Amino acid sequence: MTKPILEAIRLSKQYITRQGPLPAIEDVSFGVAPGEFLCIVGPSGCGKTTLLRLLSGLLQPDRGLVCLHGQPLPGPCREIGFVFQNANLMPWRTVFDNVLLPLQVQRMPGIEAERRATHALKLVGLLEFARSYPRELSGGMAQRVAIARALAHEPEILLLDEPFGALDALTRERLNQELLRVWEASRKTVVIVTHDIREAVFLADRVLVLSQRPGRVSGVVPITLPRPRSLSLFYSEAFGALAYEVRQAIR
Ligand SMILES: Nc1ncnc2c1ncn2[C@@H]1O[C@H](COP(=O)(O)OP(=O)(O)OP(=O)(O)O)[C@@H](O)[C@H]1O
Ligand SMILES: [Mg+2]
Helix, strand or coil, X not given: CCCCCEEEEEEEEEEEECCEEEEEEEEEEEEECCCCEEEEECCCCCCHHHHXXXXXXXXXXXXXXXXECCEECCCCCCCEEEECCCCCCCCCCCHHHHHHHHHHHCCCCHHHHHHHHHHXXXXXXXXXXXXXXXXXXXXXXXXXXXXXXXXXXXXXXXXXECCCCCCCHHHHHHHHHXXXXXXXXXXXXXXXXXXXXXXHHHHCCEEEEXXXXXXXXXXXXXXXXXXCCCHHHHHCHHHHHHHHHHHHHHC
């Protein structure tokens, strides 16, 4: 593998609860190559969100280290964008102003901030809704705004935590295709968490499989399917075989 842009080295994290310590992930190591699309799958509660938050610097590990460009990650930074499971848009701000907000917070000059917000909204196909308010959007559109907001920072790495988890299957399929298009156009490094095996195989260059809690790496499956990928892929034999391989690794 080429030198990883982002690296998890023997990460462990436990939460302190009223019932005592609860190990969430244990001894998790892997690298993410520049420009790679990595999917993390695993059963509910196995520590996927915990792992993603550790990778973003929002959470500190008990043991182990996260490295960005070979240097220890001290905390959240602009090179790493994060998209949460729910869009978290501000209802009183327009779509455009929602995307603009984090850039204003970091005091980016207005013209540059507006250029970036416009570009990001164009990438997710929502420029014509720039003046709309969140309540006027569908759930899928709101998630695309959240992705635009993360892209506007022009991060090198985008981390997404089940961004389409709450949506129906058909909408997810469409948005996953859209996400691949955005990825191909922006050349980011993407790490996405999902519990949907077929979604992971459809999207990824590699699927990292976590075991039941405490999550450990129980398999890494390279996805050799050609790109660009279309929905007909779901019905191919090669796709079925890879999905089965991921399924076996979860057990
Ligand atoms: N802030 C917290 N305090 C205490 N326990 C927590 C906290 N956050 C997560 N946990 C526990 O850690 C474990 C892993 O949680 P996590 O959210 O990382 O799992 P997940 O794989 O993302 O689950 P899901 O697929 O349901 O989103 C769970 O047992 C959960 O109860
Ligand atoms: Mg989660």
